[in-house]
Structures are given as structure tokens and as C-alpha cells.
Amino acid sequence: MNHLLLILLITLQAIMDRIYKNVMSKVQEMSYVQRTLFKLGYDYKLEQIKRGYDTPLCNILFKKVKALLGGNIRMMLSGGAPLSPSTQRFMNVCFCCPIGQGYGLTETCGAGTITEVSDYSTGRVGAPLICCEVKLRDWPEGGYTTQDKPQPRGEILIGGPNVTMGYYKSEHLNEDYFVDEKGQRWFCTGDIGEIHPDGSLQIVDRKKDLVKLQAGEFVSLGKVESALKNCPLIENICAYANSDHDYVISFVVPNQKQLTALASKKGVEGTWEDICNHPAMEAEVLKAIKEAAASIKLQRFEIPVKVRLSPEPWTPETGLVTDAFKLKRKELKDHYLNDIERMYGGK
Structure with missing residues (x-):
């Protein structure tokens, strides 16, 4: 028997986002009855949390999800990057514990601010x-x-x-x-x-994330990335904008399982690299980006209109992200320079 009681989990936002997407992917694979029960329980508990209440009986539905992290988590703290409201609410509901953010x-x-345990609001750092x-x-x-x-x-x-x-x-x-x-x-x-x-x-x-477009609008690249990271087809995303143009572009590391399944439905065959380089797959990811952007109400000028799919994941070893998996914008720009020129109408 495991007698270890784990009280607190401190983790990066990227880890929580990954847990969220993996669990929701499993939910989509459930039977209709299971999926309906999960959704009813999730929506009910979410509404109670917003009112400041807990739902002990409803928590039984999320026992298997809690078990993914041992089942004994009493509180979580997130840092390193902003935690999206949807991910925070998901962790609140499915892991049945408060989710705090620090800054x-x-x-x-490392010391700055931290949320109160009783603060169930989203987007704040205390x-x-x-x-x-x-x-x-x-x-x-x-x-x-x-x-x-x-x-x-x-x-x-x-x-x-x-x-x-x-x-x-x-x-x-x-x-x-x-x-x-x-x-x-x-x-x-x-x-x-x-x-x-x-x-x-x-x-x-x-x-540093703000870029002024040709028409004068300011775009927050970090806001765009945070908003689109929970799109099922996206594993990681880097938004990019040039002040000489009036639109945003993006580089995306796709979710291999999701994109491969979609490619099979669309009749696109070949290696993983072939799938990522196929125009039809770029179009599908752009479609998913626009749908996600509409649901979270991004401004028209904030939505990427072109995308480059990367078959290689971004890891600290590639030099494109830090050890904490934060984007290195300069290195990413240099790495995708040819694609930037192509997407902005260059050679």
C-alpha cells in the first residue's frame, strides 16, 4: 500500500496543458453514454466551482482522472507561463483541488506574487x-x-x-x-x-510580445499562443508578425496522433514529414485555428492566416525553447526564415 500523501504539486503550465489535451482526447474515445455522463458531471461541477462550492458526490466521476497523478493531490501551483482559463478550470474540476498561479x-x-488557496478565479496571479x-x-x-x-x-x-x-x-x-x-x-x-x-x-x-501591424493594430503574440495552445491539433505554437505587413502567421508543432488520424480521413498518405508538408493539412490546421479563435473571441487581426507545420518537436536540445519550454523567438525566427519569407509573399 502506498502511504505517501502528496499534498502539493508544483508544475509548469505546459505540463497542465498537455494533461488537459490528453484527457479530453480520451473522453472523445468514450462511448456516447460515458461521454454524456462526463460532460454532465463536468458542466455541473464547473458551475458549482464558479459559485464557490464543491461537489463531493460528483467527484466520483473523476476518480480515474485523479489517479493519473496518484490520486492524492490536495493543491497545485502553476508557474513559468500563463495558465489558460480552460486548462485551469479543467484541473479544478477533474483533479478536485485548488489550482494556484504564481508570478x-x-x-x-522567483518571488513575486501567489494566489490564495481559496481564490478560484482564473487568469490572476495573486x-x-x-x-x-x-x-x-x-x-x-x-x-x-x-x-x-x-x-x-x-x-x-x-x-x-x-x-x-x-x-x-x-x-x-x-x-x-x-x-x-x-x-x-x-x-x-x-x-x-x-x-x-x-x-x-x-x-x-x-x-516584447507586442507587435504593431502595418494598419496600426497591436498584436500580443503571447496572448495568441496561449489562446490557441488547447486546440486538439496543436502540440505547440509560435505566432509571428512583421510590422511591414497586416497579418499574423504561425509555426505549429502538430499533435501527431490527431493530425495522422485526420490525414487518413482526408486521404493524405506518406511519412509524418510528408503529412506536415502537405497543403491540405496546413489548410485543416488553419481551419481548426480559426474555429478555436472564434470560440475564444480573438480579434480578426490576431488570428494567424498562414501556418507552417513542423514535423520536429521543439525541445531544449533543438535550441528553439528554453529548459522550461518557453519559446526562443529569435531562434525560431532564424530557424523558419525561409518559411517567413514564403508566407509573407517573398521568394
Whole structure:
């Protein structure tokens, strides 16, 4: 018998997204009766969670899902990247425990904010920890100010004894990322936040992810990627935009099982690489992207209109993502340079 009681699971957003997609894929393979029961139980519990209640009897339906992580999880904490509302709600419902989010950076020793255990809202990262302070700074170029209504918005600055003194052997970067005010050192995160009336912080954008299109609209690449990652055909996605053009493109690592099954239905044959390079499959993934974008109400100019399917997964070994599986945009741009030129009408 296993006597180990696992109280807390700390994991990356990417892991939770993968669990969500795998479980929902299994649900689609269930019989009609099982699928209907799962959906009824899921929808009912989701509504009760939004009201602040639990459903002990309904939790029996999710016993097998809970068992995927041992069955003894009491709380989960997610970090590394924003957790999509749909994934967070799924984990709340199917693993029958609170899902918290934390926010911080290497330069702040990881400490920043964390949600309360009793906070079942989505998209927020909680209030500041006792070791630091958080404030917002206007960023007029992006349209964010502390005078915004209904909540103040701006670039997030974190100050306190947990903030590093600077970059080792890269002192030239310090002026761009650190400011000293009245004896306190502040780190300029580059993230755009919004502070709610209860003091909880929400990340709404990132300065480096914002691209101004030819027509003047600002597109948040991170927002687009986060919104589309839960599309069943997508394993990973990188959105890209060029200010000389008026539309967004994307690079996608497809879900091999899902895309292979779809290719078989469409009569597309060949190796995995052949399937990814087939125009019909690109069209199918674009169709799925548009459907997903419509369901989560992305703006028209935010939706990628062209896609390049990558048969190779992005791993730290390829140099296209970090050890925490965050996208390396410069490396991805260089890797897909020929595809970018093609999708933007080049040679």
C-alpha cells in the first residue's frame, strides 16, 4: 500500500496543458453514454466551482482522472507561463483541488506574487509576497496607464531585498531593467499587469510580445499562443508578425496522433514529414485555428492566416525553447526564415 500523501504539486503550465489535451482526447474515445455522463458531471461541477462550492458526490466521476497523478493531490501551483482559463478550470474540476498561479522572475529570485488557496478565479496571479512590493508604471506606447478604467494597468515593477543587484558581466543592461528610488531597487519586468480591487495582479500583456501591424493594430503574440495552445491539433505554437505587413502567421508543432488520424480521413498518405508538408493539412490546421479563435473571441487581426507545420518537436536540445519550454523567438525566427519569407509573399 502506498502511504505517501502528496499534498502539493508544483508544475509548469505546459505540463497542465498537455494533461488537459490528453484527457479530453480520451473522453472523445468514450462511448456516447460515458461521454454524456462526463460532460454532465463536468458542466455541473464547473458551475458549482464558479459559485464557490464543491461537489463531493460528483467527484466520483473523476476518480480515474485523479489517479493519473496518484490520486492524492490536495493543491497545485502553476508557474513559468500563463495558465489558460480552460486548462485551469479543467484541473479544478477533474483533479478536485485548488489550482494556484504564481508570478516572479529569475531577477527577483522567483518571488513575486501567489494566489490564495481559496481564490478560484482564473487568469490572476495573486497578491505580492511579504518579501517584495509590486507597482505599475505607465506605458503610453502600448496604451496602458495607471489611470485606466476599471482597473489601473501598466508595466510591472517588483522591488525589495529579493531583487538582484544587476546582471553579472552585463552591466550595460542594468540601466534598461533596474531603477533605484528612495533606496529601493526595482526590477522592470517588461510584463504588463492589471491590479484588481482586492490587490490581486493579472498579467495582461508583455512589451516584447507586442507587435504593431502595418494598419496600426497591436498584436500580443503571447496572448495568441496561449489562446490557441488547447486546440486538439496543436502540440505547440509560435505566432509571428512583421510590422511591414497586416497579418499574423504561425509555426505549429502538430499533435501527431490527431493530425495522422485526420490525414487518413482526408486521404493524405506518406511519412509524418510528408503529412506536415502537405497543403491540405496546413489548410485543416488553419481551419481548426480559426474555429478555436472564434470560440475564444480573438480579434480578426490576431488570428494567424498562414501556418507552417513542423514535423520536429521543439525541445531544449533543438535550441528553439528554453529548459522550461518557453519559446526562443529569435531562434525560431532564424530557424523558419525561409518559411517567413514564403508566407509573407517573398521568394
